[in-house]
Amino acid sequence: MNHxxxxxxxxxRSxxxxxxxxxxxxxxRPGEIHALIGENGAGKSTLMNIFCGKLQPSEGELFRNGAKVSFHAPIDAQRAGVAITxxxxxxxxxxSVAENIMLGAHLTRGIAIDWRATRKAAIDHLHTVDDTIDPRVPVSTLSKAHQxxxxxxRAAATDAKILIFDEPTAALTYRETEKLYAxxxxxxxxxxxxxxxxxxxDEILDLSDRISVLRDGRFVGELDPSQASKDDMVRMMAGRLVGKGNAAPRLMPDGAETVLKVSSLTRRGEFENVSFELRKGEIxxxxxxxxxxxxxxxxxxxxxTxxxxxxxxxxxxxxxxxxxxxxxxxxxxxLPEERKQEGIFPLLSIAENMALPNLGRFRGIARMRSGEMFAEVQRLVSDLKIKIGHPRDRITxxxxxxxxKVIIGRWLMKNxxxxxMDEPTRGIDVAAKFEIQRQLRMLTESTGLSIIFISSELEEVLDVSDRILVMHEGKVKGIFPAGEATQESLLQAAMS
Known part of the structure; x- marks a missing residue:
């Protein structure tokens, strides 16, 4: 019995x-810290959101102490003793800090909230984690680490017996991390x-009793932290396909023009001493x-910023x-990551979305030169192989x-x-993803366009890039020729 x-x-979950x-x-199991690892997009956060009631599974079942449970909202999970950070x-x-900690868990006296008891409980829960934070101040005045x-x-205040921690130390300093460990x-x-x-x-190996690995939404194995190495973990996360992508890597000529040079760029709390160069025609x-x-x-x-x-x-x-x-x-x-919120104008047509920053080019004396605008849109639709009905159809x-592709066309029209490009292929199907990658490489070769391509998918980065810059905790950990990099080496650099 597993108990x-x-x-x-x-x-x-689909x-x-x-x-x-x-x-x-x-x-x-009771009294266990069970670590869950995997690349970005492996399904870790989705699984944890199902465990805490934020999402419901498309198939499958959940059990609490052997009894089947169904969580339709986070409050159902909390009642079963499951909470998430x-x-x-x-x-x-x-x-205030105290009000946030006890939000929805106020202590009462009769039908009224007992504020004195509620504040005391908040302070007690806060002190189990950190005894230096003032419980009276608004949380907006706190650092991200203290938040x-x-x-x-707040998760501890639910009296949950099962807590879920999703990247809890990403914003913490060494001192706060030690307090979390305690x-x-x-x-x-x-x-x-x-x-x-x-x-x-390192913290996975130090803290956990068991390690489970997800890859592409599937459970692929379990590791014993007392015997596993970081190389073992990276290998299992990346899988067997750890080589470079399918596209042939290109070498920029020694004299290629540098179009963008970033030197020691720093923004406190976000990144530090970031330096790199981007060459003409390079991805x-x-x-x-x-x-x-x-x-x-x-x-x-x-x-x-x-x-x-x-x-x-x-x-x-x-x-x-x-x-x-x-x-x-x-x-x-x-080009932002959140395409629907920050990239497209859903009430406008395909043509309007593409031409919006370029309308000055098509302004006549009395009215817009719509014919020229539609001709330019149609040319880019053809060049980028965008599948549309009519340019006047809504972009949705x-x-x-x-x-x-319409967003890419918008800025090509602007010369x-x-x-x-921030996660440019997130949420689109594989065929469209490969087509966009192919089009980008063609554009760099035919027009000299230069691209910074940000992606969480290592295979995609290897497929499309000429060189690869790896970042970790706000710092550059290395820049690698794509032809010499593998998924495994990139993961190792990203986790160093």
Whole structure:
């Protein structure tokens, strides 16, 4: 008998055509820290969100102490003694630390809230995690690390016997991490159970009693931390296909023009001393795990945020970028990760979405030169092989992959020379993904377009890039020629 305190049997979860989890069975025993590892997109957070009631499985069953349970909302999981400390801070900024910790768990006297008892309970839970945080201050005044600790205290306040930690140390300093370790060890000694997700392999080996590995939404094996090495963990996460991608790597000529030079770029709390160069016609892949700082660097280069130190040069001159409009005027564009929220205009047509930043080109004396605009849109639709009905159809009529091509076309119409693409193929099908990769490589060869390609998928980075920059915890860990890199070597650099 396994005597699991909590167990999933044959759990699957789909999001439309995307299979996030497939037939996963996993359990945790009382007094155990069970680590869960895998690459980005392996299904770890999806599984944990099912465990805490945020998501429901498409197939499979959950069991608590051997009895079948169904969680339709997080409150159902809490009533069964299961709580999560999510990866992203999820607190009410204007409420105090104490109020956030006891939110929804206020102590009462009769029908009224007993505020004195509630505050005392909040302080007791907070002190099990950290005794230096003032429980009276609004959480908005705290550092991100302290907010993370408050979130852990809030999970503890539910009196859960099974806690889920999703990248809990990503924002923590060494001191706060030590406090978390002490709390976890005390929780385990008291008979509590914890699922623990982290990309920091050293802490996985130090903390866990068992390690389970997910890859592409499937359970692929279990490791004993007393015998496993970091190389074993990386190998199992990456799988057997650890070589370079299918596209032949290209070598930039020695005299290739440097179009973008970043020197010692720093933004406190996000990244530090980031330096690299991008050459004309090159695709520079950027790889790294959760919290590595990839997106933060991209937004800073584009002018969405300001750096605290460092320099950015475009075409051999100081960029002078103070806002995105400055970057766009100089031919540098950022394509955000959240395509639906930040990339497309859902109420507008395909043509309008593509031509929007370029309308000045088609403005006549009395009206728009629509014929010229539609001809230019149609040319790019043909060049990028975008599958559409009519340019006047709404962009929401297109698949995700074709929407992404429209966004690329938007900035090619603007004669952009540098594209920073953040997870450009996330959420689209494999065929569309390969087509976008192929089109990008063709564009760099035919037009001299230069691309910074940010992706969590190592195989994709290897397939499309000429060189690969690896980041970890806000720092550059290395830049590798794509022809010499493997999935395994990139993972090792990203976790060093």
């Amino acid at each position: 699991f305190a909590f167990e999933a049997r044959s759990v699957s 999001f439309g055509v995307v299979q996030a989890l497939k037939d996963v069975s996993i359990g945790i 999510p990866q992203e801070v999820n607190l009410v900024p204007n409420l 993370q600790l408050v979130q852990i205290a 709390y976890l060890n005390a929780f385990r000694a008291a008979g509590g159970s914890a699922f623990y997700i982290s990309h920091r392999l 520079l892949g950027v790889s790294g795990l959760v919290g590595s700082g990839r997106t933060e660097v991209a937004k800073c280069i584009f002018g969405l 300001r750096s605290d130190a460092g320099d950015i040069e475009l075409y051999g001159r100081p960029s002078g970028i103070g806002a995105p409009a400055d970057a766009i005027r100089q031919g540098l564009v950022y 009529s297109l698949s995700g992959g074709n929407q992404q 952009s020379r540098i594209l920073i």
